[in-house]
Amino acid sequence: MDKEELYIGASQFPATITTPTTTSSRATLSTVTLDPTTLSIKYISLLICFLLAFSCFIQSARHFVHANYLISTPSPSIPPKSVELAVIRGGDFWSVGLRALYFALNLLLWFFGPIPMFICSILMVLFLYYLDSNTMPLIEHEFDGSQVVRKVEERVSEIAMAIHMPSHQN
Numbered sequence: 001m002d003k004e005e006l007y008i009g010a011s012q013f014p015a016t017i018t019t020p021t022t023t024s025s026r027a028t029l030s031t032v033t034l035d036p037t038t039l040s041i042k043y044i045s046l047l048i049c050f051l052l053a054f055s056c057f058i059q060s061a062r063h064f065v066h067a068n069y070l071i072s073t074p075s076p077s078i079p080p081k082s083v084e085l086a087v088i089r090g091g092d093f094w095s096v097g098l099r100a101l102y103f104a105l106n107l108l109l110w111f112f113g114p115i116p117m118f119i120c121s122i123l124m125v126l127f128l129y130y131l132d133s134n135t136m137p138l139i140e141h142e143f144d145g146s147q148v149v150r151k152v153e154e155r156v157s158e159i160a161m162a163i164h165m166p167s168h169q170n
Helices: 036-072 080-110 114-132 145-164
Strands: 004-008 013-018 031-033
Touching: 036 080, 080 114
Parallel strands: 013 031
Antiparallel strands: 004 013
């Protein structure tokens, strides 16, 4: 029964690496298993999570570019709802991509054992709760078109009066 010491991070806490046949009798920070099946599951899970995040970010960019194309098209026949839908879908894909990266951090810490993964999971839940809870209401933007029209009319009438008034020349 061979036991190897592994020092994790800058804090230099010893963690015992055990194989499925050996056990550690002393309390350690984290137990890391070198079982090939477990390691392959960890690698595949992390890879799938990164691929999901990448795919979501690509879809997000696609939808935002499509919305930009719709906005910049000079045709008035494009309904605003289709632009709105493209922007909302782009935002949704962006959000899912970020969530996949957040989850990948938990999977990455799983390589160092269940305790760091558990602690990161608890912190991630608190972090995501903080991001998802909206404590500050969004600003309601109301556009009063009549006020703008009045200001434009006043300015146009001022310019018209200035044009029609005879200038005083010496």
